[in-house]
Amino acid sequence: MKRIAYYELLKWKNSPKRRPLVLYGARQVGKTWLLKAFGQTEYKSVLYLNFDSNRKLHHYFGEDISPGTIIASLENHFTRKISPADTLLIFDEIQECPRAKDALKYFNEDAPQYNIAAAGSFLGIAEGKFPVGQIDKITLYPLSFYEFLAALGQDDLVDILQNCKIRLIKSMHDLLRGRLKEYFYTGGMPEAVKTYALGSSLQALREVQETILDNYKGDFSRHIKGVHIPKVRMLWDSIPIHLSKEKKKFIYREVKTGGRASEFENALDWLVNTGLVYRIAKSSEAKLPLAAYAEREAFKLYMLDVGLLSAKSALDIKSFYQSDHTVFKEFRGAITEQYVMQELKAQGIAPIFYWGSSTGKAEVDFIFQYGGGIVPIEVKSDINKKSYSLGVYRETYKPGKAIRTSLNHFGAGVGAGGGSGGLYSVPLYMLGSLKEVLAKTPV
Numbered sequence: 364m365k366r367i368a369y370y371e372l373l374k375w376k377n378s379p380k381r382r383p384l385v386l387y388g389a390r391q392v393g394k395t396w397l398l399k400a401f402g403q404t405e406y407k408s409v410l411y412l413n414f415d416s417n418r419k420l421h422h423y424f425g426e427d428i429s430p431g432t433i434i435a436s437l438e439n440h441f442t443r444k445i446s447p448a449d450t451l452l453i454f455d456e457i458q459e460c461p462r463a464k465d466a467l468k469y470f471n472e473d474a475p476q477y478n479i480a481a482a483g484s485f486l487g488i489a490e491g492k493f494p495v496g497q498i499d500k501i502t503l504y505p506l507s508f509y510e511f512l513a514a515l516g517q518d519d520l521v522d523i524l525q526n527c528k529i530r531l532i533k534s535m536h537d538l539l540r541g542r543l544k545e546y547f548y549t550g551g552m553p554e555a556v557k558t559y560a561l562g563s564s565l566q567a568l569r570e571v572q573e574t575i576l577d578n579y580k581g582d583f584s585r586h587i588k589g590v591h592i593p594k595v596r597m598l599w600d601s602i603p604i605h606l607s608k609e610k611k612k613f614i615y616r617e618v619k620t621g622g623r624a625s626e627f628e629n630a631l632d633w634l635v636n637t638g639l640v641y642r643i644a645k646s647s648e649a650k651l652p653l654a655a656y657a658e659r660e661a662f663k664l665y666m667l668d669v670g671l672l673s674a675k676s677a678l679d680i681k682s683f684y685q686s687d688h689t690v691f692k693e694f695r696g697a698i699t700e701q702y703v704m705q706e707l708k709a710q711g712i713a714p715i716f717y718w719g720s721s722t723g724k725a726e727v728d729f730i731f732q733y734g735g736g737i738v739p740i741e742v743k744s745d746i747n748k749k750s751y752s753l754g755v756y757r758e759t760y761k762p763g764k765a766i767r768t769s770l771n772h773f774g775a776g777v778g779a780g781g782g783s784g785g786l787y788s789v790p791l792y793m794l795g796s797l798k799e800v801l802a803k804t805p806v
Contacts, residue, residue, distance in 0.1 A: 388503035389638035402451035415456035424462040430474035468494035485638035505551030507709035550670015572674035594630035606697035696744030725755035743769035
């Protein structure tokens with residue numbers, strides 16, 4: 364599988380200021396595979412240490428964690444010489460060995476010539492911190508839609524989309540919409556994508572997704588104190604219910620009768636910190652910096668992956684065989700909105716908020732800072748061109764650029780409330796090129 368993060372790893376390797384790297388990500392998003400593939404391609408040798416499956420390795424990270432001692436011990440253990448420039452050392456499941464995390468500081472300060480890349484799931488990493496200012500960080504997300512196409516061997520489509528070849532894109536509209544429908548069901552978890560790419564049935568694919576969801580629930584028991592497990596599970600199970608509502612704002616009393624923030628706050632923070640859930644806060648004003656106007660008690664919750672949301676919502680397989688836009692409108696557009704949020708994350712767009720008017724009559728799905736301004740995105744789950752909320756927003760804040768994403772063709776300078784200039788109609792399947800679209804003129 365071709366991953367965008369591979370090119371981030373290349374930049375890290377070639378940086379003159381390279382520090383030990385920590386590849387963050389939720390469980391099963393492909394961290395280990397990516398580091399191994401990167402090492403095998405870009406280095407002469409790879410030394411792989413898994414602190415979970417091989418507990419004996421912990422012995423080499425005991426009282427003395429100076430780089431010289433660790434390297435000598437590993438050379439003796441693996442009976443091989445470790446060349447600083449030509450060997451990638453992979454510290455996998457590093458959260459299982461706290462002293463290995465501490466050692467990264469000393470490798471950065473005393474032996475920066477070594478190439479060290481650590482990986483571990485957020486489920487474990489969230490429980491402990493890494494040395495501040497001593498590491499480089501990359502976050503790996505589920506496969507984006509473009510990465511999904513590449514995994515299916517459709518690099519030609521990716522090239523057309525990435526380079527914004529509008530005429531060709533318009534001629535392939537139906538094909539791309541069909542591929543997007545497949546992605547809504549498959550999602551971007553590597554095992555699910557692999558299963559689909561190998562031609563397995565949709566039912567077999569769904570079973571893979573359900574296994575991943577079951578594994579996540581099993582992890583709750585492993586990493587959470589017993590008293591909080593039921594709360595985490597209730598929050599986790601409530602996400603599809605909240606997203607299926609017209610107003611997708613998260614409400615605690617819909618998780619449990621009489622539920623309050625004070626009761627669930629710690630459990631929610633844990634879910635967010637593990638990367639399994641994204642918390643998108645409301646910003647009361649579209650002014651810089653957005654974080655200064657965030658309303659802590661008003662937020663939406665999204666899952667890690669659109670395919671897992673489809674599975675957790677028990678979305679009927681039949682809807683993916685229908686020729687109309689049913690799948691895009693399922694659960695009041697929740698699947699589509701989840702997809703858009705996921706695409707923004709995959710492009711490193713952060714922080715992300717949503718906006719609501721003081722009257723409560725207008726709400727823009729996503730807003731984010733970009734190029735010295737703020738960009739609003741209104742999500743349409745079909746070909747509907749009406750954008751009341753976006754019109755209110757544009758009339759109020761006069762943004763240099765605004766995005767309406769739907770199943771319509773690409774369009775620039777299209778008309779909607781607030782004037783025509785700066786409004787882009789971006790097809791849902793083209794969201795992976797959002798930065799290219801925004802780069803055409805200043806925000």
